[in-house]
Amino acid sequence: MNASALLILSITLPIIGMVLIIPFGGRWARNIATAVLILNLGVAALITAVIQCKRQAIVYASGGWAPPLGIQLRADGLSAVMLLTTALIALAAAVYAPREFSSGAETRKSLTFWTLLAGVCAAMNTIFLGNDFFNLYVALELLTFAAVPLVCMSGGKATLEAALRYLLFALSGSALYLLGVALLYGACGTLDIGGISSVAQPGPTLWAAIALMTIGLAAKTALFPLHLWLPPAHAGAPPVASALLSALVVKGSFFLAVRLWFDAVPGLIGAQAGQILGIMGTGAIVAGGVMALRQERLKLLIAYSTVAQIGYLFLMFPMMGQPEALPGGMFQAVSHAFAKAAMFMAAGLMAEAAGSDRLDCLRGVGRTMPLTACAFILAALSLTGIPPTGGFAAKWLLLSAAFSSGQWWWALAIFAGGLLAGGYMFRALSPVISNVTQPAVKISRTQELAILALAICALLPGIFPQKPLELLSIGRPKFEEARP
Amino acid sequence: MITIFGICASSLVGLGLYGLIVHPSPLRKILSFNVLGCGIFLLLGTIARRGADAGLGGDPVPQALVITGIVVAFSATALALMLARSLNDEDDQ
Numbered sequence A: 001m002n003a004s005a006l007l008i009l010s011i012t013l014p015i016i017g018m019v020l021i022i023p024f025g026g027r028w029a030r031n032i033a034t035a036v037l038i039l040n041l042g043v044a045a046l047i048t049a050v051i052q053c054k055r056q057a058i059v060y061a062s063g064g065w066a067p068p069l070g071i072q073l074r075a076d077g078l079s080a081v082m083l084l085t086t087a088l089i090a091l092a093a094a095v096y097a098p099r100e101f102s103s104g105a106e107t108r109k110s111l112t113f114w115t116l117l118a119g120v121c122a123a124m125n126t127i128f129l130g131n132d133f134f135n136l137y138v139a140l141e142l143l144t145f146a147a148v149p150l151v152c153m154s155g156g157k158a159t160l161e162a163a164l165r166y167l168l169f170a171l172s173g174s175a176l177y178l179l180g181v182a183l184l185y186g187a188c189g190t191l192d193i194g195g196i197s198s199v200a201q202p203g204p205t206l207w208a209a210i211a212l213m214t215i216g217l218a219a220k221t222a223l224f225p226l227h228l229w230l231p232p233a234h235a236g237a238p239p240v241a242s243a244l245l246s247a248l249v250v251k252g253s254f255f256l257a258v259r260l261w262f263d264a265v266p267g268l269i270g271a272q273a274g275q276i277l278g279i280m281g282t283g284a285i286v287a288g289g290v291m292a293l294r295q296e297r298l299k300l301l302i303a304y305s306t307v308a309q310i311g312y313l314f315l316m317f318p319m320m321g322q323p324e325a326l327p328g329g330m331f332q333a334v335s336h337a338f339a340k341a342a343m344f345m346a347a348g349l350m351a352e353a354a355g356s357d358r359l360d361c362l363r364g365v366g367r368t369m370p371l372t373a374c375a376f377i378l379a380a381l382s383l384t385g386i387p388p389t390g391g392f393a394a395k396w397l398l399l400s401a402a403f404s405s406g407q408w409w410w411a412l413a414i415f416a417g418g419l420l421a422g423g424y425m426f427r428a429l430s431p432v433i434s435n436v437t438q439p440a441v442k443i444s445r446t447q448e449l450a451i452l453a454l455a456i457c458a459l460l461p462g463i464f465p466q467k468p469l470e471l472l473s474i475g476r477p478k479f480e481e482a483r484p
Numbered sequence B: 001m002i003t004i005f006g007i008c009a010s011s012l013v014g015l016g017l018y019g020l021i022v023h024p025s026p027l028r029k030i031l032s033f034n035v036l037g038c039g040i041f042l043l044l045g046t047i048a049r050r051g052a053d054a055g056l057g058g059d060p061v062p063q064a065l066v067i068t069g070i071v072v073a074f075s076a077t078a079l080a081l082m083l084a085r086s087l088n089d090e091d092d093q
Helices: A004-024 A026-054 A077-096 A108-129 A133-151 A157-188 A193-199 A204-221 A230-236 A239-264 A271-293 A298-316 A325-354 A370-384 A390-404 A409-432 A445-463 A466-473 A477-482 B002-022 B026-050 B060-092
Strands: A058-061 A072-075
Touching: A004 A026, A004 A058, A004 A072, A004 A108, A026 A058, A026 A077, A026 A108, A026 A466, A072 A077, A072 A108, A077 A108, A077 A239, A077 A325, A077 A445, A077 A466, A108 A133, A108 A239, A133 A157, A133 A204, A133 A230, A133 A239, A133 B060, A157 A193, A157 A204, A157 A230, A157 B002, A157 B026, A157 B060, A193 A239, A204 A239, A204 A271, A204 A298, A230 A239, A230 A298, A239 A298, A239 A325, A271 A298, A271 A409, A298 A325, A298 A390, A298 A409, A325 A370, A325 A390, A325 A445, A325 A466, A370 A390, A370 A409, A370 A445, A390 A409, A390 A445, B002 B026, B026 B060
Parallel strands: none
Antiparallel strands: A058 A072
16 A cells, blocks of 8 residues: 555544444444554554654645645644644543543534544644644644634533634634735745745745734744633543643644744844744743642642643743754643643542542542552653653753754743743642542543553653654654764 | 636635624624625636637636635534524524
């Protein structure tokens, strides 16, 4: 079989799942979605293996038409890493979710949840494989439409308000992105990423296009100061939906920003522009950290920690020229995704056991569910950046990029963020592991194991950094050359 | 002619963005988003006209983008209106 067929499978499989779920109904939804997500993990692993063996990107020109006429799908090292991350987290969500979303009876809740789970997966895969900015716009919108209903799944006025606010932020973001795409097409005459990088000339139109697209993507990624929609939306959703939203959905628009800055127009953007994104990232780290410290509810604390951790992702843009910057940002994206998914799911179980997610109600809850508490602690260590976790590897790479580019001020932001993260994670952990006896509760072992598996995945990039580093560099000539 | 269309497109974008930021009510925000969208589609049309080859009315690629964009904006509006309506129903209860 031709390797490029894998790219099509990766996009179509989850969509086939969505289409099948609708006629078969909510009773079958769980089985269909789980089967599709297992196959999807297999496809993601195969794509990674092929890229790893051939040491080059997989390319598929749809309909046999090469760009500029046709639209290309392309999987390089970055796509492979993100595809694997998405597939693993979506599968863990499918293992965790049944107790809430699959009672065996035909319910609207189970029908919508499993359809949306497959939808998020399809949209993320399209974002990682797309190589045309308009195609990517459609994928981004598909992601928004799958994510917004997840926010208000539990119903009620507060979650509806959060969902509407999220949708309005996301729509403004995508409108600005589309405006940028229009200008980009006007300036370059193509929307293919490779085509743009070969014809783009620096000039006011190109800069305006990049600025508009970046602002739009920042609004969708919830980069400070456009983060206002995130905490109510992520904290109000059911735990497994929060995990998907915080771990995956915000990474989709971030990934597009990476494609735009590092692949489409590398070297055409002035150093000042990167500094602006870095300042916004620093603002996110500080504001998110301080707000997380002030929260009384565990899920809101975790949501504000997402705001802070997104800040780190944007610290790579001011240091674009350094070979460590891009892997640093991608390590952060991956380890944050695993750690945050584990953390939201663990918070869901603990809140269920304690009857509330208020920090003072959670006293001693870790003693009744040691596996969950252990996963929560591992995830917290990774977010704080303690070695040997993935979060540590990410922050280490970003720090070395900051020092080797002479921009030492970003190191201060990373240190401050680490201190704040230590502070708010301590606030969350101290009631959980405190020595108070709680009444024993019945907990599901499968759910606990899914959470633990995610938390261990967050450690892996820190323990074995070499493999992902190699993988990230495949299909990226400029990055290879830049390495010493 | 192209200049006029370009100016119209940018004013629509400006108006839409202004409305989206300033108006507190969801319905007005959704309408502003549609005005903003119209501005973008008009801009794409202008770009198509500007990039036309000799003997053709316009570059077909931006026109294809407009059609897809309209479909996406339509579904976005539908979803937003549905959410706004459910929110309104919650308020009434």
